[in-house]
Amino acid sequence: MSDSTSNDSTPHQAARPAFVTTRWTRVLEARGDSTEAKAALSDLCAAYYAPVFAFIRRSAPDEEAARDLTQEFFARLLARGGIDTVDPQRGRFRSFLLGAVKHFLADMRDHDRRLKRGAGQPIESLDADTGTSTGLQAPDAKAASPDREFDHKWALTLLDRSLAAMAREYKESGKSVQFEALKPWLTGDAANVSQAEAARQLGLNEGAVKVAIHRLRRRLRDVIKNEISQTVKDRADIEREMHYLLEALL
Amino acid sequence: MSDSSDLKRCPKCGSPIPDDAPHGLCPKCVLAQASIPTEGAKQQATPSREEVAVAFPQLEILELIGQGGMGFVFKARQPKLERLVALKILPRALAADPAFAERFTREGRALARLNHPNIVAIHDFGHSGSFFYLLMEFVDGVNLRQAMRAGRFTPAQALAVVPKICEALQFAHNEGILHRDIKPENILLDAKGRVKIADFGIAKLVGETQPKTALTGSGATLGTPHYMAPEQLEKPGTVDHRADIYSLGVVFYEMLTGELPLGRFQPPSQKVEMDVRLDEVVLHALEKEPSRRYQQASQVKTAVETITSAPPPPAAPTPDRFWKRMAVAMALLCVAMIVFLAFFAKSFLATQMASTRAQEVAVPRGGPENDSATLVIDTGPRQLFTRPEERDTLFWNFKCLIPADYLEQLVFVMWSNGVPTVMPHFSGYLKVGKKPVVADMSFSYNPHVSGANFGTNVVLWNVCPGFSHTMGYFISNQPPCRVLKTAPRSVLHSGHQLAIRLAELVQSDGVASNGWSGVEIRLILRPLQSPAVQTDPNEYVYGTDNTDYVAGFGLDGMSAESILKLIKELPCETVAVENSPP
DSSP states (O other): OOHHHHHTOOTTOOSOOOSOOOHHHHHHHHTTOSHHHHHHHHHHHHHTHHHHHHHHHTTSSSHHHHHHHHHHHHHHHHHTOSOTTSOTTTOBHHHHHHHHHHHHHHHHHHHHHHHHTOTTOOOOOOOGGGSSOTTOOOTTTTSOOHHHHHHHHHHHHHHHHHHHHHHHHHHHTTOHHHHHHHGGGGGOOOTTSOHHHHHHHHTOOHHHHHHHHHHHHHHHHHHHHHHHHTTBSOTHHHHHHHHHHHHHHO | OOOOTTSOBOTTTOOBOOTTOGGGSOHHHHHHHHTSOOSSGGGSOOOOHHHHHHHOTTSEEEEEEEEETTEEEEEEEETTTTEEEEEEEOOGGGGGOTTHHHHHHHHHHHHHTOOOTTBOOEEEEEEETTEEEEEEEOOOEEEHHHHHHTTOOOHHHHHHHHHHHHHHHHHHHHTTOOOOOOOGGGEEEETTSOEEEOOTTHHHHHHTTSOHHHHHHHTTTTSSGGGSOHHHHHOGGGOOTHHHHHHHHHHHHHHHHSSOOOSSOOOGGGTSSOOTHHHHHHHHHTOSSGGGSOSSHHHHHHHHHHHHHSOOSOOSSSOHHHHHHHHHHHHHHHHHHHHHHHHHHHHHHHHOTTHHHHTTSOOOOSSGGGOEEEEEEEESOOOSSOOGGGTTOOEEEEEEEEOTTEEEEEEEEEEETTEEEEOGGGOEEEEEOSSOEEEEEEEESOTTTOEEEETTEEEEOOOOHHHHHHHHHHHHHOTTEEEOOOOSEEEEETTOEEEEEEEEEOOTTSOOTTSOOEEEEEEEEEEOSSOSOOOSTTSEEESTTSOSEEEEESSTTOOHHHHHHHHHHSOEEEOOOTTOOO
């Protein structure tokens, strides 16, 4: 977790900062061509390593190869500043990174693919016995597409970072116990979880627990929005990106 | 992605919590909760009953019965008329806008004119004390949200409610009024089971007046994003009555399944036991593109009523649920097919690569002397890609050469005991212009290998993972469906049709006593009546002069009835299937 996220997000901060320059806007403005921009891109890449790895893993023969390819991808991206081809209007780091990794994989497989392209690839006809096929297996049928997996992993990474930041904030203000006790309510009001029990555990009355839960939720929303803001160009995109990522999880 | 039962489940939504869930919390519920604005409505000071009583001396103010981004609602009594009313107090911030009073007067009159049994009547509106208010009919009952929470809803009940909502919407739309905030909270059910829609037009009235900053915080515009049409979120300026139809679709889906249609959602029949034909109605209302949706609320009503009045499908002695799922999977196949057709015909025209294919089968040209399309079909493993897990996947492979100046329709038909049902929304068509088109397509239930071998290019196209998953799951897990083997090659003549049977229900006694049950695609080939030009904004247009070919979804403007008639009347060849009764 980088400095800027934790610095501007203490639990009881009164005023929210305006939409300041974020890492992604910094990268875009400099088109990758400044020390600051490179540092910003590097931060972003470190933060969202997991989705890239998940995406590459889908086409790599094993974990080891996927890890190597992922390293190679980031090394190339960072070495060339990376974004000289990105349209600054496009605005989302997530889209940029997915596009870049696809491009990278296409490059890597170019030779391989040319071999597979051969014209007149024979069409194997169906074996007579399997025309009616009750016993067919669908080996990979339930797996998500690589793009979807990338988005899914991205959303999980975002949540992971946000919750980790929250946990740290609460710890720093000596409220770890409260965070641990109340975090189940971050999923909304579940009928079978008792606030009274949490109140008893924390030595608070139920009203105070309600307020604490409300604050916890509001804080998470802010932290998530802040985290997203680091990866989009416009403030207006934050809400949209949040909905997009929510859909990716469903 | 996994649903094995020993996983920990989310107490909120009941879905399994994945191993990589941050902090062991259900990620989708956390993000869903975080996406709801927390500030806002609750921060608005609730006017006290006394305060309101002073401003409305002619009313007995009884109690606060509702509040939200659109204001506060008090139950009240008009002593003179001896009736109960609902008094809606609009947010105070509105009073700050000097232009609001005029707009309120103008729009209030329009709203007060909405006199319909399924719309909450507005008795009066105006400004009193420091409040803008609407005095409305009091509905003694519950809203749909409360009714759903109470678990009172069955699909049959949902089907009784939806046509009433449609009537109300159609009536209001005819008057030029959009609701803009259709959601379960605004649909009221009174003690006698009557349906009444509340808050027509209020979202616009309130939303356009409040300062932007307040709105972002209050959630008034974002209010209920799950029920809002995509264009409402993306291009609020362009919204028309079809946004209400989308919201209705969300409510319909929720009534049937208890869940919201978020992300890549499943058709309702996969979630609950219900008539599979309703899937199409719900999905059609939920089209993201407004022009692909039902265009009128009355069409939704007609569609629902047609289904409720006709006998339900598979009365066959079958695992009903599976069959419904299969039909939907097949329907999605058809959609995927149209997309492919569009895509590959485009590639063809762009690259002229089809010449290699044309050597195998002479490319036909339009006209009476050579008026046939050649269709080559094979099923089975076909190696498009080299990943080992993909080699055994079952494919339907179609290669179709369609002559110039012809229309090919692909109609998805579901048969139940010999009775066909056309599924327009899953069907599509292709109008070929001056050059013949070669479309070479492969479908499978494996998302990674649906694609096509085209010319010397291997194109992989992950078109429809939802379809693929559904398909893969059911083919591999549900034995009573038999995937049919089709003949390797067929010729489809002009004015004829070809029935490609994809799968059939395996009857438990091995005998189809009441006629065939299964899913098929009907290909109909006819000369084009008019040139291949785009007539619908959603058609795909390709070619060097944009008239080489046009592809679209649906039935090319025909009704399902007229297509059914064609299907019954046109000479038909059924592509050979094994063990299938005629």
